[in-house]
Amino acid sequence: MKSLTNEILQLLNNKQEAAFEVVFKLYYPRLVYFAKEFVPEGESKNLVQDAFIAMWDKKPQFLNETQLQSYLYTNVKNNCLMYLRHEKVKKKYRSEAVLQKQNQVYTEALSDLDTSTVTFQEIETIIQKTLLELPERCREVFILSRMEGKKNKEVAEDLDISVKAVEAQITKALKTLRISLKDYLPLVAWLLFSIK
Amino acid sequence: MDSEKLIHKITEKKALKDSDELLNYINESGENSREYIRYKTLWALLQTGNEMDDETINQGFNAVKRGVKGHRNSILLNIAKYAAIIILAVSAGYLVQYADFNNEIAINEIFVPKGNRTSIVLPDGTKVWLSNGTRLVYPENFVGDFRNVELEGEGFFEVTHDKDHPFIVNVGEHRIKVLGTRFAVVAYPDDDEVKAELVSGKIQFDIQSGVTEESYRSFMVKPMHSLVYDKTSGKVYESIIPDGFHDYWQKGIYSFKDERFDSLAIKIARIYNVEIIFGDEELKSRIFTGTLSVDDNIYTLMEVFKSASGKPFDYYFDSGKIYIDK
Structure with a gap:
């Protein structure tokens, strides 16, 4: 699944916007489709965009692509979890039982999901x-x-x-x-x- | 339902709530539910997103660019929206507890799970980094003479200066009063101590002295010093904080010097969300010096500890725990 060259990672570590764009274009689709499995489609885009914004703000250093993957998936996972928890409270008194059940199962799935490099x-x-x-x-x-x-x-x-x-x-x-x-x-x- | 059928259902991309068959299946047993979760997460991880067209990708990229440049506040608010887990207006229990706050104001609560970190900007512009099983409660808007927030766990604060409205971090029954400054608070309810570490500025550590609700013993903390209140003995200790300790907050690096293994184990548990169990008492007292990076993985980390240890030890992983033995 590796598609980034070391050169791109190097440039990304040097905070080059062009490298950030390459990474974005490669990972945005798969992260959105990942998130879409757990949250509504429109939200999935927002949550993934938030993760990229945070990454650009923080500019973490990556030794290899696996680390980058782990970083992005971890952030998207956490954003989805926050969304689901928020949703849970917001809809506490008016949602149908099935949606609650779904959110509960999805929350469990995401919480258990190991997004470390391993x-x-x-x-x-x-x-x-x-x-x-x-x-x-x-x-x-x-x-x-x-x-x-x-x-x-x-x-x-x-x-x-x-x-x-x-x-x-x-x-x-x-x-x-x-x-x-x-x-x-x-x-x-x-x-x-x-x-x- | 056999695995084949289950996988087929998942790959149809149908939400769980829309399939009675799936709902019934996972309701049948915990094992079924776990099987569903296993396939669901794998399926999610294996998504390539190849279906997404270039226009959608570019729209996403432009949104991120807009987010990065200039519109910082609105993005952070957006993140805070997801982070704002509990809107207190719905919970009478909380409103009673927070009678200090104007009832009209929504209270936000943010919880950071173990093994995670996040940062948020409070309504007054104060920036807070939170990590590892930490809960922060703050109002949607600060009103009144004080800016009150409540913390359980670890937070690093960069408080916006406003001398007319002191910023107060409430930790249990104690509190830390601030004018404008950068400091960290470590106050887990299950720890024996409450710690305030000041980088710059001025803070006052008020320790509840028990006579009345409003009686405190107050201590001023000097810059680059930390003050530790021992809950069991009631004693207060002051010490100099090492240079760059706040790297942990901003860069995700934790440096330690001559620290015991059992004390490190507590930090590792918080940072990496994995419990360490010592099979032998002697191991707990081994001393280490070095740095932990939040982005390292726990496997690499254990290897580093192993090779750094003067005397050998063995470890193994089992259901989310690390067992260390000689």
């Missing part, structure tokens, strides 16, 4: 492992679509194959992957499905 290293390791299990063509498709974030159409163009073939490779990847890693892979697999 988690991201672990996910990285898992992705590396899955890569090794794939046949070569599958791996190429996986790298382009998952790690470089390309859409199926772009992958097809890059590899000079049809979109259908890309889809076929992904389906093939799924079959291989599902058998191997129990906990993460069903989700990686679904994720691959969702990329259009």
Whole structure:
């Protein structure tokens, strides 16, 4: 999942706005989609923007991208938690029971979520492992679509194959992957499905 | 519901509240609920956001740029909005407790979970850094002769100067009275001590002396000094604070010199939200000197302690706790 070069990190550590923009454009979408799993869509954007504003104000130093990831996800997680807690109080007397239940479960999920660097290293390791299990063509498709974030159409163009073939490779990847890693892979697999 | 079905439900991106099937499933057992949470968080972490178009990304970036430049206050207010967890107007119990405040004014309460830090700006412009299991209660607007806030835990304050309206940090029954200054307060209700550390300016530490509610023993704290009130013995100690101690607040670095392992363990527990359990009494008295960075991860940190220790020790992690043994 690494897509930032050390050079960019270096520039970011030197407080270069251009590097901040690169980081923003790479991480904003995935953080918003992360937050959207727990808070309403409009709020998710605000909460992620707040995290970036705080990062620009504080200008923390990062040794590697995993640290940066951990920093951003931790801040977004905390912002979501604050939102959910605020919501809980605000709606105490008028919300439906299901929404309360949802907020309670989401709060529990976020509170338990470990956003330290270890988690991201672990996910990285898992992705590396899955890569090794794939046949070569599958791996190429996986790298382009998952790690470089390309859409199926772009992958097809890059590899000079049809979109259908890309889809076929992904389906093939799924079959291989599902058998191997129990906990993460069903989700990686679904994720691959969702990329259009 | 089997795992396959559960995952399918999660990946449909349907909110929990909109699916009776999911709600029933997680209500069935704690194990089901945990399974749902496990998949839900993993799914959230694995989002690439590839679906987002460039225009939306650029809009986001512009919003952040606007936020960074100039509109500082409005952003901080925005953050404070999420932070303002409890609006007291809804809670009669709190209103009684805070009869000092005008009933019309909303009281904000901010709570920082263990292992986290945050900073906020109070309505008078005073900036506060809070960390590690800390609760701060403050009014939406300061009215009256004093600027009263209430703290449980650790906070570093940069108080906006206003000599007509002294700033008061209430810690339990004690208080710290301020004119305009930079100082830290460490006052966890379960600790044996209350500590005020002054960087610059002037503060007065009022210790409740018990005769009446308004009777205090007052101590002036000198700049670059700390004053510790020992709750058990009732004694007060003064000491010089090391240079750069407030780095902890602004840069997330905590420096320590010749500090015992058990005392460090308490700080580590707060900073990293992990409990340390000593298997052997002797380990507690080992002395360390160095720095902790809030951004370090706990695993690296334990390795550093291990290699810094003169005599070897072993440690292992188990369900959120670290066990240390010889």
